Amino acid sequence: MDKEILLDDLKLSLRIDGDDDDRLLNSYINAAEVYIKTAVGGDDGFWQQEDVIAVQKIAILALAGAYYDYRVALQDVMTYPINLTLNAIISQLRGKLALYEEGDNDA
Template identity: 45%
Template sequence: MSVTVEDIKSMMAVDGNDDDTLIEGYLTAATSFVKNAIGSDETFYSKADVATLFDVAVKVLAGSYYQYRIALSDTQTYAIDLTLNSIIGQLRGLYDSHLEEVENG
């Protein structure tokens, strides 16, 4: 994983170190979420055409976790994260191709 707490802080314009532990937890959760949504073969995530997409997906999700850490509403809402969903969709296709390559040698 090449996304760091500093990357998330820079993206979210967070100054200081007060929330570093919180952001680190969100970063870990976002990384797990994206990997669970795609697949567990670690060699896949180090591919050049995958690493950047993976990092962006993790940043987007960790940033959302940080920005919306307390969400209260008295009406029903429907969360739509178009950036994350589109990247995960593309990564799933790449992951399927990766598995085919591994199986076929």
């Protein structure tokens, strides 16, 4: 997956015009990719499927955006918002992985 395109798309979704936060955003993109791949599992063949790449991109953008939005929490009680978009995508990818591992070529 092209990291520059991901960075541009993330900046667009967060409405960031400059490049002051590029290093931070790239680290969030990398962390999101690792989180998603760890949460779902699967081998390189699974992650290289065109439809999986498209869904993974949305998940990375959702999680990296959340990392950026909630990067500083200065309050007495920690809250952990539930990212319903990310949870739905991870569930979808887990289902596709199960079909892929069973040998379903349409997964």
